[in-house]
Amino acid sequence: MEFFVQQLVNGLTLGSVYALIALGYSMVYGILKLLNFAHGEVYMVGAFIGYGVLTMAGGAADPVLPAAVLVPLMFLAAMIGSGLLGVAIERFAYRPLRDAPRIAPLISAVGVSFFLQAAALLLFTARIRNYDTPELIPFSVGVEVGPLRISLVRILVIVTAVVLMVALTLLVSRTRLGKAMRATAYDREAAAMMGIDTDRVIAATFFIGSVLAGAAGVMIGLVFSRVFHFMGFLAGLKGFTAAVVGGIGNIPGAMVGGLLIGLAEAYAAAYLSSRFSELVVFTILIGVMLVRPSGLFGTPALQKV
Amino acid sequence: MLLALKDVNTYYGQIHILQGVSLDVAEGELVCLLGGNASGKSTTLKTILGLVAPRSGSVVFDGEDVTRASTSRRIERGMAIVPENRRLFSPMTVTENLEMGAYRRSGDLRAAFERVYDLFPLLADRRSQLAGTMSGGEQQMVAVGRALMSEPRLLLMDEPSMGLAPILVERSFEIIQAVHEAGVAVLVVEQNANMALSVADRGYVLQTGRIALTDRADALRENDDLRKAYLGR
Numbered sequence: 001m002e003f004f005v006q007q008l009v010n011g012l013t014l015g016s017v018y019a020l021i022a023l024g025y026s027m028v029y030g031i032l033k034l035l036n037f038a039h040g041e042v043y044m045v046g047a048f049i050g051y052g053v054l055t056m057a058g059g060a061a062d063p064v065l066p067a068a069v070l071v072p073l074m075f076l077a078a079m080i081g082s083g084l085l086g087v088a089i090e091r092f093a094y095r096p097l098r099d100a101p102r103i104a105p106l107i108s109a110v111g112v113s114f115f116l117q118a119a120a121l122l123l124f125t126a127r128i129r130n131y132d133t134p135e136l137i138p139f140s141v142g143v144e145v146g147p148l149r150i151s152l153v154r155i156l157v158i159v160t161a162v163v164l165m166v167a168l169t170l171l172v173s174r175t176r177l178g179k180a181m182r183a184t185a186y187d188r189e190a191a192a193m194m195g196i197d198t199d200r201v202i203a204a205t206f207f208i209g210s211v212l213a214g215a216a217g218v219m220i221g222l223v224f225s226r227v228f229h230f231m232g233f234l235a236g237l238k239g240f241t242a243a244v245v246g247g248i249g250n251i252p253g254a255m256v257g258g259l260l261i262g263l264a265e266a267y268a269a270a271y272l273s274s275r276f277s278e279l280v281v282f283t284i285l286i287g288v289m290l291v292r293p294s295g296l297f298g299t300p301a302l303q304k305v
Numbered sequence: 306m307l308l309a310l311k312d313v314n315t316y317y318g319q320i321h322i323l324q325g326v327s328l329d330v331a332e333g334e335l336v337c338l339l340g341g342n343a344s345g346k347s348t349t350l351k352t353i354l355g356l357v358a359p360r361s362g363s364v365v366f367d368g369e370d371v372t373r374a375s376t377s378r379r380i381e382r383g384m385a386i387v388p389e390n391r392r393l394f395s396p397m398t399v400t401e402n403l404e405m406g407a408y409r410r411s412g413d414l415r416a417a418f419e420r421v422y423d424l425f426p427l428l429a430d431r432r433s434q435l436a437g438t439m440s441g442g443e444q445q446m447v448a449v450g451r452a453l454m455s456e457p458r459l460l461l462m463d464e465p466s467m468g469l470a471p472i473l474v475e476r477s478f479e480i481i482q483a484v485h486e487a488g489v490a491v492l493v494v495e496q497n498a499n500m501a502l503s504v505a506d507r508g509y510v511l512q513t514g515r516i517a518l519t520d521r522a523d524a525l526r527e528n529d530d531l532r533k534a535y536l537g538r
């Protein structure tokens with residue numbers, strides 16, 4: 001039982017990260033019908049920015065700032081940096097191809113993905129960097145729940161993810177920008193006819209999705225400590241899987257899909273073997289696609305009347 | 306003149322759609338633009354609104370040359386459109402659709418909402434209904450209400466009666482007249498020439514991208530060529 005609950009916490013941690021990545025895929029797909037293959041690399045860059053801030057502050061063992069200041073700073077820098085990177089990718093790799101056949105921006109996306117991986121390899125080499133989080137926030141610090149201790153870092157990750165997802169939900173449902181995003185996603189020309197500057201709305205969508213990926217990068221750095229140039233590949237693939245499982249283009253779907261994938265991975269690793277976790281994740285993808293091709297929350301492709 | 310198009314040439318790629326179109330609408334006037342399928346009526350409205358750029362010619366609105374101005378700018382200056390097929394944001398509520406119509410306006414929208422609800426009391430009761438779940442006639446109200454939310458000086462309407470039952474077509478022209486009587490200039494695109502000419506002050510007839518005919522509405526109703534081509538009598 002204890003073990004089971006411990007895995008629940010693991011799964012929720014991983015799931016939070018996948019959900020945040022999935023949101024970026026889903027939002028961009030919703031508005032441009034484009035699979036942003038470079039999204040995993042935006043997440044990777046976020047993890048490196050967090051690492052950069054940590055290193056500049058003296059490293060986890062001997063930081064010049066208290067952890068309560070340093071960690072938020074890492075998040076903030078990574079989120080802004082990743083957000084701006086997302087906007088730049090849209091501006092230079094996708095916007096010029098807006099009216100080209102749909103395969104063109106897709107190829108461009110794959111190109112950006114390789115480019116960012118190669119750039120990270122050149123800049124940081126293939127060495128795996130470590131956040132060394134336990135030295136900053138000892139894993140022994142945490143909350144006791146019965147016989148179980150949940151480390152502060154995991155609580156921090158889950159709570160931050162929940163706060164970000166609530167904020168996103170409010171933004172999309174309540175604010176002027178959020179409504180413009182939904183209108184643009186549904187019918188770009190009609191949105192333009194209302195005077196909505198759809199280019200700016202699309203840029204804002206990339207910014208927000210990339211901000212979430214940046215936060216996810218720091219979270220993974222804090223919990224699993226392994227930061228390297230190729231880390232965006234598998235995480236991106238799983239975030240994408242989560243988005244598809246939830247119903248791509250659907251925001252609550254991305255959140256649920258992310259949690260589902262995270263939990264599946266944690267339990268597969270715990271009860272089978274960590275070697276099987278990928279197998280289980282992609283089996284879920286295939287299973288959902290067979291039963292509900294448009295995803296758990298997706299509406300079957302309906303005709304516009 | 307509130308709106309003046311001068312010798313406008315618009316292309317889609319290499320295809321020359323609008324071929325030297327000149328047209329104007331005075332302050333508060335109700336003008337109809339008639340023409341058969343694919344004659345370029347929607348393209349004319351899109352050119353006026355800046356959704357497509359003309360290769361040559363000019364669009365002047367309220368004394369400002371807006372030929373190269375963004376759609377946002379033109380809407381801020383006082384244009385609004387009821388698009389062909391309405392193009393509502395189906396997964397959004399009535400209120401949200403109306404808000405999108407007021408996207409370029411800042412500040413308090415209460416007065417604008419009130420005016421729309423006065424014109425269409427039904428919408429006040431359906432505020433939180435999803436636009437896509439409404440009937441054709443109701444959607445028509447949302448589409449017109451949405452355009453009026455920006456309190457335009459020129460309302461562009463692209464085939465407002467399309468797909469509506471005869472009784473709703475009449476209702477839709479009553480609304481056009483009501484908007485017109487409130488002092489808003491209207492440029493309405495129609496295939497239903499009879500109906501359009503019965504409410505309009507003036508009319509233009511577009512034929513394969515050229516203005517073939519223009520006159521006062523009553524004169525056009527008596528025009529033999531037009532009667533043969535469009536009025537079916």
Ligand SMILES: Nc1ncnc2c1ncn2[C@@H]1O[C@H](COP(=O)(O)OP(=O)(O)OP(=O)(O)O)[C@@H](O)[C@H]1O
Nearest residue numbers: 317320322340341342343344345346347348349389
């Ligand atoms: N985006 C586009 N790309 C290429 N050609 C287009 C595009 N939009 C319209 N056309 C072509 O331009 C011509 C005029 O189209 P337009 O929509 O202006 O006609 P219309 O008079 O509004 O017709 P309808 O009464 O059917 O609405 C048509 O031949 C159409 O096929």
Ligand SMILES: [Mg+2]
Nearest residue numbers: 346347348389
């Ligand atoms: Mg048309």
